Amino acid sequence: xxxxxxDWNSLFGSVFVFDNYGELLSLLRxxxxxxxxxxxxxxxxxxFVMMRDLAFSVHGIAELSFAxxxxxxxxxxxxxxxxxxxxxxAALIMGFxxxxxREGNSFVGVLMPFGLGLxxxxxxxxxxxxxxxxxxxxxxxxxxxxxxxxxxxVLSVVVLATLLVVWRPLTFAxxxxxxxxxxxxxxxxLAIVFMVVLGISVAMSVQIVGALLVLALLITPAAAAMNLxxxxxxxxxxxxxxxxxxxxxxxxxALGGNVPxxxxxxxxxxxxxxxxxxxRAVRERSSSYRRTTTPRSxxxxxxxxxxxxxxxxxxxxxxxxxxxxxxxxxxx
Amino acid sequence: MNAPEPxxxxxxRSGADDAVVRLRDARLAFxxxxxxxxxxxxxxxxxxxxxxxSNGTGKTxxxxxxxxxxxxxxxxxxxxxxxxxxxxxxVGYVPQQRGFPARTPLRARDLVAQGVDGHHWGxxxxxxxxxxxxxxxxxxxGATDYADAPVGVLSGGEQQxxxxxxxxxxxxxxxxxxxALLSLDLHHQHVVSELVHEQRERSGCAVVFVTxxxxxxxxxxxxxxxxxxxxxxIGTPDQVLRSDVFSELYGTRIEVLRSNGRILVAGRxxxxxxxxSPEELIP
Ligand SMILES: Nc1ncnc2c1ncn2[C@@H]1O[C@H](COP(=O)(O)OP(=O)(O)OP(=O)(O)O)[C@@H](O)[C@H]1O
Ligand SMILES: [Mg+2]
Numbered sequence: 001x002x003x004x005x006x007d008w009n010s011l012f013g014s015v016f017v018f019d020n021y022g023e024l025l026s027l028l029r030x031x032x033x034x035x036x037x038x039x040x041x042x043x044x045x046x047x048f049v050m051m052r053d054l055a056f057s058v059h060g061i062a063e064l065s066f067a068x069x070x071x072x073x074x075x076x077x078x079x080x081x082x083x084x085x086x087x088x089x090a091a092l093i094m095g096f097x098x099x100x101x102r103e104g105n106s107f108v109g110v111l112m113p114f115g116l117g118l119x120x121x122x123x124x125x126x127x128x129x130x131x132x133x134x135x136x137x138x139x140x141x142x143x144x145x146x147x148x149x150x151x152x153x154v155l156s157v158v159v160l161a162t163l164l165v166v167w168r169p170l171t172f173a174x175x176x177x178x179x180x181x182x183x184x185x186x187x188x189x190l191a192i193v194f195m196v197v198l199g200i201s202v203a204m205s206v207q208i209v210g211a212l213l214v215l216a217l218l219i220t221p222a223a224a225a226m227n228l229x230x231x232x233x234x235x236x237x238x239x240x241x242x243x244x245x246x247x248x249x250x251x252x253x254a255l256g257g258n259v260p261x262x263x264x265x266x267x268x269x270x271x272x273x274x275x276x277x278x279x280r281a282v283r284e285r286s287s288s289y290r291r292t293t294t295p296r297s298x299x300x301x302x303x304x305x306x307x308x309x310x311x312x313x314x315x316x317x318x319x320x321x322x323x324x325x326x327x328x329x330x331x332x
Numbered sequence: 333m334n335a336p337e338p339x340x341x342x343x344x345r346s347g348a349d350d351a352v353v354r355l356r357d358a359r360l361a362f363x364x365x366x367x368x369x370x371x372x373x374x375x376x377x378x379x380x381x382x383x384x385x386s387n388g389t390g391k392t393x394x395x396x397x398x399x400x401x402x403x404x405x406x407x408x409x410x411x412x413x414x415x416x417x418x419x420x421x422x423v424g425y426v427p428q429q430r431g432f433p434a435r436t437p438l439r440a441r442d443l444v445a446q447g448v449d450g451h452h453w454g455x456x457x458x459x460x461x462x463x464x465x466x467x468x469x470x471x472x473x474g475a476t477d478y479a480d481a482p483v484g485v486l487s488g489g490e491q492q493x494x495x496x497x498x499x500x501x502x503x504x505x506x507x508x509x510x511x512a513l514l515s516l517d518l519h520h521q522h523v524v525s526e527l528v529h530e531q532r533e534r535s536g537c538a539v540v541f542v543t544x545x546x547x548x549x550x551x552x553x554x555x556x557x558x559x560x561x562x563x564x565x566i567g568t569p570d571q572v573l574r575s576d577v578f579s580e581l582y583g584t585r586i587e588v589l590r591s592n593g594r595i596l597v598a599g600r601x602x603x604x605x606x607x608x609s610p611e612e613l614i615p
Contacts, residue, residue: 051437165453172450175438178427179498182399183451184420226437230482235437 015259024255030144031208032251034152038208038217039247041156043240044163045201046222047232048194051174055219057094060108061202063115064090066211068203069136070122079136080151084203090115091199095192119211139210139262152204159197166193171232208247209262216266217243220273227276242272351410352377352506352538353398358407360393366562367393371407373557373566375538377505380529380552382569383542385559391542392428394559395508398540399425412505419506421451424499424537428510431491434484440494441466441479447498469497473527488515496524500531507531509541513548521548528552546573547594569595 025032049058068086072079090111097107119136163170172180173190181187205214221242225235250265351374359369367390375381383391396402397409400416411419424447432438438446444466449456456462470476473493478486483494492512499507507528513521529552532539541549546556546569556572558565560581565572573595578586587598 047437164455167455168446168450168452172446175436176432176443176446176450178430179425179447179495180450181401182420182423182425182427183502184400184417185451226435230437230439230442230484232437232442 015257016253018256021256025252028144028251028255030146030149031255032248034144034149034208035247035251036244037149037152037156038204039244040240041159041201042205042217042247043221043243044236045159045198046218046220046243047225047236047239048163048170048174049198049218050222050226051171052194054198055215056105056108057091058198058202058218059215060094060112060115061087061090061199062206062211062214063112063119065115065199065203065206066136067115067119067122069206069211070119070126073128073136074122074126080148080203080207083136083206084155084200086115087203087206088196088199091195091202092192095195135210135260136206137210137212138260139208139213139265140260144208148207152207155200155204159200162193162197166190170194175232209265210260213262213266216262216269217247220266220269221246224269224273224276227273227280242269245272350377350413351375352379352412353540354408354410354413356408358397358409359405360390360397360402361405366405368559368562368564369406371564375506375540377538378532378536380532380539380541380549380554381557382546382549382553382555383540383557383559384544384546385564389559391559392510394557395425395510395540395542398506398508399423422502422505424502424504424507426492426495426499426507426509426512428542429488429492429514431488432483432486434482436482436484438483439480440475440483440486440490441470443483443494444469444475444497444501447501465501469501472500472530473497474523489517489520492516493520493524493527496527500527503535504531505537507537507539509539509543511542511544513543513545518548525549525552550593550595 049055065083065087068089069079069083071077071086072082093111094108123136169180169185170190170193172183173185173187177187201218202214205217209217222235222239224242225238228238229235246265246269249268250261253264254261353373353375355371355373358371358373360367361369383394385391393402397404398411398416400411400418400420409416412422413419416423441463445462447469448462448465467476467479470479473496475490475493475497478490483491486494492515496509496512499509509528512524512528516524525548528539528541529549531537532552539552541553543549546553550569553569555567556565556569558572558577558581561583563581565577565581571577573588575586575588578588578597589596589598
């Protein structure tokens with residue numbers, strides 16, 4: 001008990017620094033706002049990333065964004081512009097290759113180390129402050145200038161406005177491509193528009209959480225939300241709430257310390273996901289229990305997602321359908 | 333059950349100017365393999381066309397042409413009097429069954445709602461109105477019980493009924509069903525085929541129904557498009573489902589029998605072009 005307390009105190013002393021907190025907060029107000037803006041964008045875009053199964057692409061884009069930023073650093077150009085060029089370029093290439101999950105993955109796998117390698121090359125050639133180098137990979141919050149904040153706000157307005165316009169078709173195209181295409185939706189344009197939006201969001205995230213940890217902002221909150229609900233509207237709301245919690249919470253905790261911001265963000269993000277996963281497991285246990293008591297289904301509700309989709313054979317489900325009653329308790 | 337329909341009536345119906353589907357000298361080929369050619373076809377409003385044929389004869393491709401997703405190799409196609417792409421919003425489509433991934437963030441009602449307004453730009457401004465429409469549709473297909481269940485965990489038959497509700501949502505002038513009865517038990521085959529039929533009665537839409545087994549829908553079918561060996565036959569069930577027609581199509585002796593209103597096919601066709609026999613097509 002007392003041992004634990006000592007450990008906790010020493011850990012707390014090095015990681016959580018709250019000296020002159022109020023002063024710091026007002027000094028670093030820009031950072032908090034940047035985090036809030038990023039949380040909103042990350043939560044929204046993350047939902048579509050999950051729907052479209054693009055997690056791996058996000059990682060690939062982030063590495064090329066890093067390469068772009070490193071190149072900008074080397075030639076003395078604006079780092080934000082550099083990372084934006086890198087990520088939008090990467091996103092567009094992936095978009096035009098018509099990437100969706102499976103075929104895309106190998107391509108992203110090829111592109112990603114190339115981007116990372118380029119970035120490391122540029123950084124090793126760069127002779128400026130080394131803290132700049134490190135922050136591109138792991139994030140920073142101290143030096144969010146007003147100019148940087150303004151550019152982030154402008155970019156996020158662009159992202160949000162675009163998402164609002166394509167909201168329904170993009171949701172349709174992402175969750176039910178076969179019928180969406182039959183309805184005459186421009187699948188390819190939607191994919192490319194979304195990739196540009198994704199590229200911009202990744203470039204913004206790289207500024208704050210760093211290239212290596214973009215996923216904590218663009219995947220984890222949405223994944224946690226999807227553990228808790230299947231309603232698209234609720235997924236979006238929860239995802240934004242979780243992303244804000246991770247970003248703003250992480251920044252508020254990181255303000256005083258010397259540790260980069262990303263461990264805080266990723267830890268909160270992961271904790272939220274862990275809780276959501278437990279909630280889902282508990283719920284699935286109870287609803288799978290309900291299911292097996294009805295003659296309707298032979299597969300337990302929760303167990304393995306893969307078993308019950310796509311590959312289900314006609315015979316299996318036809319048999320389990322026979323004698324089905326009208327009653328069924330709706331799943332959460 | 334299959335009261336013979338006089339041929340002249342069909343001709344006048346299909347010759348009408350307001351045809352929902354109009355194909356003229358249509359040909360579809362992949363490389364040097366011709367699926368069908370010289371296809372002239374008018375589908376009138378309210379008409380029920382069944383498309384039959386073995387695997388790989390181009391039934392799904394036929395629907396993809398009507399959806400504007402596949403260009404004809406030659407000839408013309410009009411849907412509702414315009415290009416298929418332009419008409420797509422008023423076409424209901426039940427795809428050949430493919431389940432949803434288990435973690436798809438959609439509930440049954442969201443899937444149907446996408447059929448109502450998923451193709452509109454912007455965000456949903458009147459959620460309540462859409463909600464009401466969706467409730468009605470769910471009620472019609474008997475899916476109210478699982479309205480709030482995630483689509484990924486529903487059985488194939490349950491998903492299929494949602495697909496039908498989704499297809500009917502846009503008040504279609506044309507409903508395209510690709511093997512919509514596959515993996516349904518007899519009871520639900522009946523339920524789904526009645527739903528499609530009922531929509532036709534209610535709104536006067538045309539139906540193009542691709543199927544391997546014509547029996548569950550035979551009482552509703554006006555005409556049949558039978559694809560085989562790169563050629564085809566069009567006509568009423570009584571004109572097409574005949575021993576001499578089948579024997580000619582497959583180039584071997586085939587008997588088409590009727591028993592208790594069900595249609596049975598006996599005798600194996602030359603199976604070199606086909607992965608299955610007509611017995612399986614029309615048991
Ligand atoms: N885009 C394409 N390029 C080349 N060949 C194609 C293409 N689409 C379809 N085919 C070929 O055309 C043939 C007809 O395919 P289609 O999917 O229309 O068959 P189907 O009649 O629906 O068969 P099933 O009963 O198995 O569903 C198949 O042999 C298929 O391989
Ligand atoms: Mg097919």
